[in-house]
Amino acid sequence: MNNISNNEKAEKILRLKEEAGALVLAHYYQNLDIQHVADYCGDSFELAKRARSSDKNIIVFCGVSFMAESAKIMNPEKRVFLPRADAGCQMADMVTPDIVSKMKKEHPQAVVVCYINSSAATKALSDICVTSSNALKIVGTLKENEIIFIPDKNLGAFVAKHFPDKKFYFMEGWCPVHHDVDIEALREARRLHPEAPVVIHPECREEILKESDFIGSTSGILDYCRESDKKEFIVATERAIVERLKEECPDKKFYLMSSCLVCPNMKKTRLDDLLYTLETLDDEIYMTEEEIRAARLPLERMLNAVKD
Ligand code: SF4
Incomplete structure (x- = not known):
């Protein structure tokens, strides 16, 4: 497969997905060449909903394993594939059933x-x-005064700040990509680009969030930068967001706050992997009915809580 160009691979992918009747979804943190051949790009939850509204029965999810699982949980009747079975998430791996059971006890x-x-x-x-x-909206709907927030203690601390009357319990969990951004990187970026607002994902640590101008999810950051009148931005989330923004808004400038903002698992999926999956329909996500039922309940509760 290495003897054909990326353009040829992309053309082949577009043809194969039509032939297979497959919907290709790509997370915003995927390499841009993967995003370019996808039917939809988005964050994990948007993509799981895309899978649900599509009439296609084959879903190829370019992302990491928990995302493909969520797509399967929300679409149990469809076949869901993850082109790189070894693309996991370091934060998702930090929490184990034992940790959760102990906190509940x-x-x-x-x-x-x-x-x-x-x-x-x-x-x-x-x-x-x-x-x-x-997260802020959902926690605002909860009547309980005590909350075990897992696995991300940084997102949890950000949420907890908005609910001083509730008591939060956290575990040692974080996204290494966002957690490793340090305050020196933020200050140096501000020194170099004093006109640029600092836009940050809430998976970053509190001391970084405190010095930012805008805190938002991946989609929130994209919307903010697209709609703002500002001409330059310092961005603290995964590098692919900066690459996407540079492509979408060529009249604006975007600076990645720190070189640590690259998720190695998100970068594993290559055009060759996607081609292989479409050709072979290998690497399907299998879950038992019981696994799907149990994991679906909290997702359904989330959907019901934000429905208005
Ligand atoms: S960016 Fe962080 S949360 Fe997202 S897949 Fe990578 S390690 Fe996991």
Whole structure:
């Protein structure tokens, strides 16, 4: 496959997905050449909903494993494929069923709020899921005063700040890509680009969030930068967002705040992997009915909580 050009690979992918009747979804953190051949790009939850509204029965999810799992959970009747079976998520791997069970035992009154960036097994032990864009809204609907927030303690701390009357319990979990951004990187970027607002994902640490101008989910950051009258931006989220913004808004300038903002798992999927999946229909996501049912409940509760 290496003897044909990327353009030829892309053309072949477009043809194969038509022939197979497949819907190709790509997370915004995927390499741009993957995003260019996808039917839709988005964050994980938007893509799971795209899969649901499509009439295609074959879903190829270019992202990491928990995302393909979420797509399968929300579309159990469809076949879902992950082109790189080894693309996991370091944050999702930080939480184990034992950790969650121990926290539930220690805080029996608390409701378990689970960031969607987690495995199906973690979701199954949780009461309700949240995304980074709806976490504030969802937590605002909860009547419980105690909240176990897993696995991301940074997103959890950001949410907790908005609910001083509620008690939050966190575990040692974080996204290494966002967690490793340090305050020196932010200050240096500001020094170099004093006119540029600092836009940040809430998976970053609190000390970074405190010095930012805008905090938003992946989609929130994209919308903010597209719609703002400003001409330059310092961005603290995965590098592919900056690459996408540069492509979409050529009249604006975007600076990645730190070179650590690259997710190695998100970069694993190559055109060759996608081609292989479309040709062979290998690497399908299999889950039992019970696994799907248990993990679906907190996702359904999230959907119901934001429905208005
Ligand atoms: S960016 Fe962070 S949360 Fe997203 S897949 Fe990579 S490690 Fe996981």
